[in-house]
Amino acid sequence: MKLALVDDYVPALVEEESVRRLAGDLPEIMALPPFYRMAGLIEHWGELRARVASSKAPRLSLDEVALRAPVPRPTKLLCGQLSFKEGVAEASVKPAFFLKSSTSVIGPGDTVELPSVDAPVFHHEAELALVIGKRAKNISAATALDHVFGYTCFLDMSARAVGHGTSFQDKSYDTFGPMGPWILTADAAPDPHDLNVRLWVDDELRQDYPMADIGNPIGDMIAYASSIAALEPGDVLALGVNHQGVGPIQDGETVRIEIEPIGGFAVQVRDPLGRRWEKGIDTRLAATVLRMVRGEPLGTVEFSRRIDR
Incomplete structure (x- = not known):
């Protein structure tokens, strides 16, 4: 099942290329503040699932609604940090997360606004994210996936090297957390390790990596x-990224993420300062991360070069 928020944050059931607005089916959820309706639906999913599945609300085409971020204000938004082997089979990677501001979250078709901070570069990171379905505290790895409600696509936008080593400052700017287009419930999803994450900047495919590399x-x-x-329920864990396809984002570009069978969405990029960087994959960043996962000396950390000055 695919669940979305549309228009004025109305829960909706997505069926192929159509959508059913569930306002009439879920009056108790509609009574909640708009940003917290999906979290409420998730928390009470056991009681409400049959009502959602049997909805007779009119079918609308996806073009007739505006998709919103499916979890627009997660209570916790955790992002995986250096989560992938980067194609190095023998790499030893430890689990690590950082907190990203929930006010960074935007939805499909929205605009990423680059702040005026003096960052060496701004990067895209296409990621699989999971949404928690029931409370989890000190759980075992063996039962952890039982606590997952579903999966969605996430873009962890980044301003490099402005936070003096803290990811919160680099990544928490408003609009730096595009999410969508909906949640694919866990019972309808394949093994998440079997998924593939892809990202395009305009027509250029940049990221194309398997979750099996985690x-x-x-x-x-x-x-x-x-x-x-x-x-x-409603907390979001973005699982991190393979950095080998990461590259700069800049004014006027369209960034599109796709993870099948979840789906995909696009956002625009706006930079009031009109800064420009070398286009394409940031091979300097990719090389730095490879050194990190191999346990080699870092040396000088470099990024794609700015070309407008």
């Missing part, structure tokens, strides 16, 4: 997060 089983990552903080 450094730890996803259940281990959830269990690790739950050992630190209780995970609640």
